[in-house]
Amino acid sequence: MLSTGSGAENNDARKFLAMTAVITSGVIATAFLVQSLSSSSAQTPTRQLPEYTASGELVLPKNFHEWVYVGSPLTPNALNGGTAGFPEYHNVYIEPGSYEIYKKMNAFPEGTIMFKELQLTLPGQNPDGSRTEPSGRGYFPGALNGADVTVKDSKRFADTQGWGFFNFNHHEPKAPTAKVKALNECAYCHIASAKKDEVWTQFYPLLDK
């Protein structure tokens, strides 16, 4: 009886040890997984840097719709004497890898791309260009309509104080590449009145720190 009893105890002890080992390795595996997940999410995403053609034109950046969206200034025709230069929503994005660095450094790193896509409002029903939808009277986003892009590169764009300015059409489709604009076309205005390093951070709460 005693031997049977001790045999059963030994069995139980072995089972207990085996269970402990399984649980412990489970805990270790889980801890490892959590650590690898948290360290990978803490890593800076791979940066998407600007690409240029052999003749120095900027290539239309890919996947900008997946970038960090910072805001949509709107300057409708009805508030600008009937003919606004840019009557569309100006939907602005920043390249996500650059945004991660910006959050830490509070400065735009070399290679930052800002993408402003123009988006027409749906046709108006009222003299001010507004229309009425179930949510109320106002302006509602419609067709896409070209893009403006800026790139930070202090050496390449020294003439315009560190940012290059590019227009990829004021209609669709967007141009596949664009030539850099002169100081008196774009940069002068950004230099004069944009809050931070030629970017209008005053209109983008995510960047206005």
Ligand code: HEC
């Ligand atoms: C007369 C002033 C003026 C000129 C000229 C001008 N911009 Fe801007 N730009 C602005 C203002 C103001 C904003 C932000 C508010 C808005 O979009 O209405 C802006 C926003 C932008 C943005 C979004 C990122 C940011 O800096 O806030 C880009 C990209 C941009 N402009 C590119 C261009 C390009 C390219 C040209 C020339 C083809 C140009 N701009 C000419 C005034 C100007």
